[in-house]
Structures are given as structure tokens and as C-alpha cells.
Amino acid sequence: MFLCRSISKSNLFVFVFVFVFVFVLLLVGANGIRSIAAENNGYDETEVEVDPFLQFREAPEYRNQHKCTLVGTGNGQMVCDPSLVHIAMTIDWHYLRGSIAAAHSVVKHTSCPQNLFFHFIASDARLESKDEFARILHSSFPSMRFKVHEFKESLVENLISPSIRQALDNPLNYARTYLADLLDDCVERVIYLDSDVIVVDDVQELWKISLTGSRVIGAPEYCHANFTRYFSYEFWSSDEFSEVFAGRRRRPCYFNTGVMVMDLVRWREDDYTRRIEKWMEIQKERRIYNLGSLPPFLLVFGGDVEAIAHRWNQHGLGGDNVRNSCRNLHPGPVSLLHWSGKGKPWERLDAMRPCSVDFFWAHYDLYMPHRRTQHHQRVAIDTTHSSF
Ligand SMILES: *[C@@H]1O[C@H](CO)[C@@H](O)[C@H](O)[C@H]1NC(C)=O
Numbered sequence: 001m002f003l004c005r006s007i008s009k010s011n012l013f014v015f016v017f018v019f020v021f022v023f024v025l026l027l028v029g030a031n032g033i034r035s036i037a038a039e040n041n042g043y044d045e046t047e048v049e050v051d052p053f054l055q056f057r058e059a060p061e062y063r064n065q066h067k068c069t070l071v072g073t074g075n076g077q078m079v080c081d082p083s084l085v086h087i088a089m090t091i092d093w094h095y096l097r098g099s100i101a102a103a104h105s106v107v108k109h110t111s112c113p114q115n116l117f118f119h120f121i122a123s124d125a126r127l128e129s130k131d132e133f134a135r136i137l138h139s140s141f142p143s144m145r146f147k148v149h150e151f152k153e154s155l156v157e158n159l160i161s162p163s164i165r166q167a168l169d170n171p172l173n174y175a176r177t178y179l180a181d182l183l184d185d186c187v188e189r190v191i192y193l194d195s196d197v198i199v200v201d202d203v204q205e206l207w208k209i210s211l212t213g214s215r216v217i218g219a220p221e222y223c224h225a226n227f228t229r230y231f232s233y234e235f236w237s238s239d240e241f242s243e244v245f246a247g248r249r250r251r252p253c254y255f256n257t258g259v260m261v262m263d264l265v266r267w268r269e270d271d272y273t274r275r276i277e278k279w280m281e282i283q284k285e286r287r288i289y290n291l292g293s294l295p296p297f298l299l300v301f302g303g304d305v306e307a308i309a310h311r312w313n314q315h316g317l318g319g320d321n322v323r324n325s326c327r328n329l330h331p332g333p334v335s336l337l338h339w340s341g342k343g344k345p346w347e348r349l350d351a352m353r354p355c356s357v358d359f360f361w362a363h364y365d366l367y368m369p370h371r372r373t374q375h376h377q378r379v380a381i382d383t384t385h386s387s388f
Pocket residue numbers: 226227228229
């Protein structure tokens with residue numbers, strides 16, 4: 001009895017010591033990416049301080065089940081192999097930990113991980129980043145097929161009008177509009193995912209859904225949400241604008257652009273990029289909405305979206321705008337969890353104020369907290385032998 005108690009006491013002491021030690025490290029060391037206030041959908045106004053020694057663990061290797069179609073091994077136009085499942089995500093220093101956890105979750109739960117091809121979209125604003133991201137991704141997923149594409153911020157710089165949240169004005173937030181151009185011409189379909197998601201189901205199921213009729217995108221729809229409030233009075237009071245939805249198959253409903261299946265052939269044929277850009281140009285002149293990259297998607301696709309099962313986007317887990325608020329899962333089956341909203345799981349975990357869903361996210365986190373002295377050496381070795 002006494003022994004037990006003294007052990008648990010010393011355990012407690014060790015625990016407290018480790019806790020304090022880690023906490024001090026987090027505060028003092030240039031650990032990871034420092035940002036205080038995470039914002040919706042992507043990005044915030046906080047200057048991102050990048051740790052040049054950022055490290056991630058290697059994910060366990062996942063292999064194809066027998067039923068999977070074999071992907072050709074010729075190294076020519078590998079990306080054009082028709083058996084591939086294409087997934088696009090943005091990547092930047094701020095959300096790197098999220099992107100890596102998201103990719104990890106996809107690979108872990110799919111029956112054919114070797115048939116996946118990831119397209120990571122990086123901004124061209126920091127020239128050194130593209131190769132650095134490729135190096136980090138390769139070290140975490142040595143057998144993953146992927147490409148880091150460069151998104152020219154100048155494409156949207158003059159099209160972005162300030163939204164109610166600066167967070168939504170990050171140019172990379174608009175990269176999803178340009179996937180048809182960014183990805184290779186032979187890529188005919190892509191699943192776009194935000195970086196703050198975790199997929200807990202076989203992504204092949206999402207890949208296989210059919211976009212009926214001439215539908216260009218598929219996404220879960222939320223018809224009980226008040227669609228009116230996504231646009232301004234100026235918009236609804238103009239006949240010219242509000243008529244936009246008249247020719248649609250169904251009443252337009254809100255959908256979240258963080259998870260979309262996109263038919264890139266139809267997209268390119270009818271130049272949907274240009275259609276979205278046109279609305280952004282109008283927005284610059286007449287302020288027809290208050291949010292960032294979402295409303296132009298609603299304008300172009302609202303009422304013509306292939307409605308995918310809600311389990312593919314359990315969004316809102318980031319919580320409301322009230323600080324430290326937690327949200328639970330909606331009832332029903334879950335294939336994808338989405339921390340849209342202000343709070344991001346990695347920030348809440350680091351701040352030791354996690355919501356219960358954040359522990360679930362942590363299963364997929366590959367980030368390695370480290371000490372300055374150790375990683376100096378390790379990175380020095382890495383860079384000399386790096387093939388990138
Ligand atoms: C929807 O939002 C608009 C604008 O905010 C409001 O005027 C309207 O009453 C709302 N409709 C419903 C059904 O709540």
C-alpha cells in the first residue's frame with residue numbers, strides 16, 4: 001500500500017516535471033509554427049514564424065489490398081495513370097501539421113493507398129518552400145505519390161476584396177478555383193480537401209460517386225441553412241444578380257467548399273475558373289457578399305451541386321467564434337471530420353485546452369516536438385543527403 005502510494009507520488013512528480021518541461025520548451029523554443037488566433041477555413045492575419053527545423057515522424061507504410069487495380073510502374077507520365085485517385089490540398093507553413101495529418105488519415109483508411117496521388121498546392125510567395133515541403137512530405141510518406149504545385153498568388157491578388165475576416169483573404173484560399181489549370185491536363189477528376197480535415201473512411205467511396213447530368217462538383221449540401229445571409233442586400237435587391245439562381249435545377253443550398261469532388265474535364269470545358277473570377281470582379285465593385293472564397297462557388301454552383309452524403313463533411317468542429325467553444329459531432333455516420341471554424345485541433349492541443357474531438361485528430365498527428373540542439377544536427381544531415 002505504502003509502496004503503491006509512493007510510486008504514484010513519484011509518478012506524479014515525473015509527470016508534473018515532464019509537463020512543466022515540455023511547456024517551457026514550447027514557450028521558449030522556436031517550436032513549430034507560432035500563431036495565436038486560428039481563423040476559419042484556412043488562414044489568419046498572424047505573422048507566421050516558421051521553424052526551419054520542423055520535423056515530422058514517418059507514417060507507417062500502408063499497402064494495397066488485393067482487389068486494387070494495379071498502377072503502372074513506368075516513370076513517364078505516372079500522374080496520368082487512370083487507376084489513380086487524385087487528391088488536392090493546399091500546403092503552407094501555417095497549416096502544414098494539418099495537411100500532413102489529413103494526408104495520413106486518407107492513406108490509413110483507404111483500401112488502395114498505393115493508388116493515391118496527392119497534389120499539394122503551395123504558394124509561390126516563399127520561393128524556398130516548394131522543395132522544402134516536398135522534402136518533409138517525402139520523409140513522412142516515403143512511398144506516397146505526390147507533386148507539389150506552385151500557385152501564383154499574382155493570379156488572385158487583384159481579385160481579392162477584403163472580407164469580414166482577414167483570415168479568409170489568404171490567396172492560397174483561392175487555389176481551389178485554379179485546380180483545373182494547376183493539375184496536369186490528364187487529371188480528369190480530383191477530390192479537394194481542406195487541410196483541417198481527417199478522413200476516417202475509404203476515400204475510394206468518395207472518389208466513385210457519380211456527378212449526374214452535367215454536374216461539375218459534388219459536395220454535401222445544407223438546405224436548412226439560411227442561404228439569403230451569404231449575400232448582401234445589394235445583391236438581393238438587384239434583379240440582375242438575384243436572377244442568377246433562376247435557371248438552376250433546384251433551390252440553391254449552402255455547401256462547404258472544404259470537401260469537393262470536382263470534374264476537371266467539365267470544369268475546363270466551360271471555364272468555371274473564369275466564371276468564378278467574374279463574380280470576384282463584381283464583388284470588388286459592388287460588395288455583394290461578406291465572406292471570402294466561398295460565395296463565388298455558391299453563385300456559380302448553387303442548386304447544381306451533386307449532393308453527397310453528409311457523413312463526408314462533418315464540419316464546424318473548430319468551434320464557434322466564441323473563444324474556447326467546443327462543438328460535438330452531428331448525429332449520424334462519419335466519414336470525414338472537418339475542423340472548420342476558429343479553433344484548430346493542433347493549436348488547442350498545444351495550448352493544453354483541447355476539445356474532445358481534438359484527441360481524435362491527435363491519432364493522425366505526425367509532428368515531432370523537438371529540442372533545438374538535437375535537430376540542428378539532424379537537419380544538417382538531412383539537407384546534405386536530400387535528393388530534393
Ligand atoms: C434569412 O436571413 C435573412 C437575412 O439575414 C433574413 O432577413 C431572413 O428573415 C432569414 N430567413 C429565415 C427563414 O430565417
